[in-house]
Amino acid sequence: MTRKRSIKPGEVVADTKEFDTHIKKIVPRYDELHEAVLRSIPPDLSGKPKILELGCGTGELTRKVLDYYPKAQVIGVDYSSRMLAEAHKKLDRYGHRLDLRRGNFAEVDFPNDLDVVISTLAIHHLTDPQKLELFKKIYQYLKCEGWFANGDVTLFESNRHALLPLRVREEQAAAAGYKLNILDEETASGSGDYPATLKTQLNLLEIAGFQKIDVIWKFYQFAVYGGFKHCEPKEEVEYDISMPDF
Numbered sequence: 001m002t003r004k005r006s007i008k009p010g011e012v013v014a015d016t017k018e019f020d021t022h023i024k025k026i027v028p029r030y031d032e033l034h035e036a037v038l039r040s041i042p043p044d045l046s047g048k049p050k051i052l053e054l055g056c057g058t059g060e061l062t063r064k065v066l067d068y069y070p071k072a073q074v075i076g077v078d079y080s081s082r083m084l085a086e087a088h089k090k091l092d093r094y095g096h097r098l099d100l101r102r103g104n105f106a107e108v109d110f111p112n113d114l115d116v117v118i119s120t121l122a123i124h125h126l127t128d129p130q131k132l133e134l135f136k137k138i139y140q141y142l143k144c145e146g147w148f149a150n151g152d153v154t155l156f157e158s159n160r161h162a163l164l165p166l167r168v169r170e171e172q173a174a175a176a177g178y179k180l181n182i183l184d185e186e187t188a189s190g191s192g193d194y195p196a197t198l199k200t201q202l203n204l205l206e207i208a209g210f211q212k213i214d215v216i217w218k219f220y221q222f223a224v225y226g227g228f229k230h231c232e233p234k235e236e237v238e239y240d241i242s243m244p245d246f
């Protein structure tokens, strides 16, 4: 009897070597979404910026960040050892600039002093209360003026738009010459998916304390959005240093 390999939310396919080609079929404009995340990173980062990537998977976005920011130190977190194994094959040549860590990003502590936190196609595996907790944690670990960007799937506000994603997938499958039913058979079931509307996700960012929240890019149900951590200048505390009378 053959046993079906159990698949964690986000691993997408049973054979991880297939991930990089498969994801482009199920996420239209996958590379454009990555590019929007990269371009959203403020260009004024100085020194050796510390960038944390949540759910780095096989390291596709990670590789692009390392190339885009040749001085950056990138920490990638993912709970899937087989996704990380693929990422290592691609990325070990970056040496000390990269630190891949296995762990659940909803549970592990993050490194301090982060300049930027990024994520693609991973946070929708958390429920809304878990998303909020994560956003609060990201806010806590970001430096002042740090930026967080998430490129992820969203839900449309109206059910009357619910069929739009299917239309887009059908068009893409027809143009590229593959069958949607076969693609869907090869894709792990949607268990562990908790997408929220874009408005909800932006609200959660605001509740977590983020400011200058913006939507950078959107293509049907996929969006790249983010916010800054803005710290108020600390008020000068005046100490009374006069000596008491004895």
Ligand SMILES: C[S@@+](CC[C@H](N)C(=O)[O-])C[C@H]1O[C@@H](n2cnc3c(N)ncnc32)[C@H](O)[C@@H]1O
Pocket (backbone or CB within 6 Å): 008, 009, 010, 011, 012, 023, 054, 055, 056, 057, 058, 059, 060, 061, 077, 078, 079, 080, 083, 103, 104, 105, 106, 119, 120, 121, 122, 125
């Ligand atoms: C669909 S893949 C996307 C990978 C990559 N970000 C990309 O754009 O190609 C989602 C990744 O998030 C990881 N993931 C999902 N939930 C996670 C969690 N709570 N903690 C750590 N990794 C998680 C999965 O293992 C998977 O590698």
